[in-house]
Amino acid sequence: MKIPYVMTPGPTQVRENVRMARAMETTNPDLDLQFYDYYRDTCERIGKFLKTKNEVRILSGEGILGLEAACASLTEVGDRVLVIDNGIFGEGFADLVKIYGGEPIFFKGDRQKEIDVDELRRFLEKDSNFKYATVVHCDTPSGVLNDVSKICPLLKEKGIITVVDSVSAMGGEELRVDEWKIDIVLGGSQKVVSAPPGLTFLSISEDAFKTMESRRTPIASFYCNLLIWKDYYKNKWFPYTPPVSDIMGLRAAVDNLLEDEDILDRHKRIGKAVRRAVEKAGLSLYVKQGYSNTVTVIEVPKGIDDKKLRNYMLDKYNVLISGSFGYLEGKVIRIGHMGENARIDRVSYTLFALQRALEHFGYILKCDIVNEFLKEQ
Numbered sequence: 001m002k003i004p005y006v007m008t009p010g011p012t013q014v015r016e017n018v019r020m021a022r023a024m025e026t027t028n029p030d031l032d033l034q035f036y037d038y039y040r041d042t043c044e045r046i047g048k049f050l051k052t053k054n055e056v057r058i059l060s061g062e063g064i065l066g067l068e069a070a071c072a073s074l075t076e077v078g079d080r081v082l083v084i085d086n087g088i089f090g091e092g093f094a095d096l097v098k099i100y101g102g103e104p105i106f107f108k109g110d111r112q113k114e115i116d117v118d119e120l121r122r123f124l125e126k127d128s129n130f131k132y133a134t135v136v137h138c139d140t141p142s143g144v145l146n147d148v149s150k151i152c153p154l155l156k157e158k159g160i161i162t163v164v165d166s167v168s169a170m171g172g173e174e175l176r177v178d179e180w181k182i183d184i185v186l187g188g189s190q191k192v193v194s195a196p197p198g199l200t201f202l203s204i205s206e207d208a209f210k211t212m213e214s215r216r217t218p219i220a221s222f223y224c225n226l227l228i229w230k231d232y233y234k235n236k237w238f239p240y241t242p243p244v245s246d247i248m249g250l251r252a253a254v255d256n257l258l259e260d261e262d263i264l265d266r267h268k269r270i271g272k273a274v275r276r277a278v279e280k281a282g283l284s285l286y287v288k289q290g291y292s293n294t295v296t297v298i299e300v301p302k303g304i305d306d307k308k309l310r311n312y313m314l315d316k317y318n319v320l321i322s323g324s325f326g327y328l329e330g331k332v333i334r335i336g337h338m339g340e341n342a343r344i345d346r347v348s349y350t351l352f353a354l355q356r357a358l359e360h361f362g363y364i365l366k367c368d369i370v371n372e373f374l375k376e377q
C-alpha cells in the first residue's frame with residue numbers, strides 16, 4: 001500500500017508518537033486494575049482539552065457511535081427532540097432520534113450559513129418543549145461552523161439538554177464545554193485529534209446522567225448505553241473489553257494537543273489564509289458565513305469533474321483530498337487542514353497540487369494560489 005499525503009477532513013495524518021503508542025505492549029484491561037486508572041486518567045486529559053469537569057467516556061467505535069450513544073441513551077418513545085439542521089450531519093441526527101422512537105422536530109437553517117441564533121431564539125419562544133436538542137459544531141460535508149457558544153446556553157436556558165457533535169471541530173476550534181453549558185459533546189479519534197479511526201469519546205454532564213436515570217423505560221441498546229459506563233471505575237467493570245492499543249494511541253494524540261499551545265491560533269491562521277487564497281485565485285467557497293477553520297469547502301468550477309480532478313491530484317502528486325456527499329456530491333471538493341494537517345508545508349503542497357490539477361483540466365487561476373496562501377503566514 002502506498003500511503004498518500006492524506007489531506008481529507010478526517011481521517012488525518014497520524015504523528016509518529018501516536019503510531020508508536022499503539023505498538024506498545026498491552027495488558028488485559030478488564031483484569032489488570034491498573035488499566036482502570038489509565039483509562040480514567042486518559043478521560044481526564046480529554047476533559048482538560050474540552051474544558052470540562054464533566055465525566056468523559058471513551059467508546060470503541062468511531063464518531064457515529066458517539067452520536068448514536070447520545071441519542072439511544074436520552075431518547076424514549078414519544079420524546080420530542082429538537083434537531084438543529086443546516087447540513088448533512090445536522091439532518092442525520094433525526095434518523096437516530098427516530099430509531100429510538102423519538103419525534104424529531106426540525107429547526108432548519110440556511111445550508112451555506114451558520115445557524116441564526118436570533119431566529120432560533122424566536123423559534124424557542126413559541127415552542128421549547130423538547131427533552132434535548134442536537135446541533136453539529138462543524139458540519140464537515142459543507143464546512144459550516146455553528147456558534148455553539150451561543151446556541152447551547154440559549155437551549156439550556158429553556159431547560160433543554162444539549163447534544164453537540166463536535167467530531168470535526170474540537171481541538172481545532174474553541175470549545176468550552178462547561179462555560180457553554182454543553183451536556184453531551186462527542187468527538188472522534190480520526191479528525192483534529194489525529195489518531196486513526198476507531199474511537200469516539202463523550203463528555204456527559206450530571207444533568208444528562210440524571211435524564212438517563214429518570215427514564216420511564218430502559219435504554220434500548222447495550223453497546224450505545226452510556227448509563228452502564230457511569231460507575232465503571234467504582235465497580236472496576238467495563239461493559240466490554242476496551243481496545244487497549246487504540247486508547248494508548250488516543251492518549252498520545254490528546255497529549256500532543258494539550259502540549260500544542262498554538263493549535264487554535266494556527267487553525268485560525270491557516271483556515272483564513274486558505275479561504276483568502278482560494279477566493280483570490282477565482283474559486284468560490286461553498287460557505288457564505290460561519291467558516292470552519294478545520295476544513296475548506298470549494299465549489300467545483302463549471303465544466304470540471306470533481307472525481308477526475310481529485311484522481312489527478314492523487315495519481316500525479318499523491319495528494320488525497322475529498323469530494324462530498326448527499327446534496328453536495330460532485331459539487332464541491334474539500335481540503336482538511338485539521339490537527340496534524342494544519343501545517344503550512346502540508347497545506348502549501350496540497351494547494352500546489354490543486355492548482356496543477358485545475359490547470360491540467362483547463363481552469364486558469366487568477367493568481368498563484370500557494371504564493372497567496374503563504375503571504376500571511
Ligand SMILES: *Cc1c(COP(=O)(O)O)cnc(C)c1O
Nearest residue numbers: 063064089138139140165167168
Ligand atoms: C467524521 C464525522 C463524524 C463521524 O462520521 P464518519 O463519517 O463515520 O467518520 C460525525 N460527525 C461529523 C460532523 C463528522 O465530521
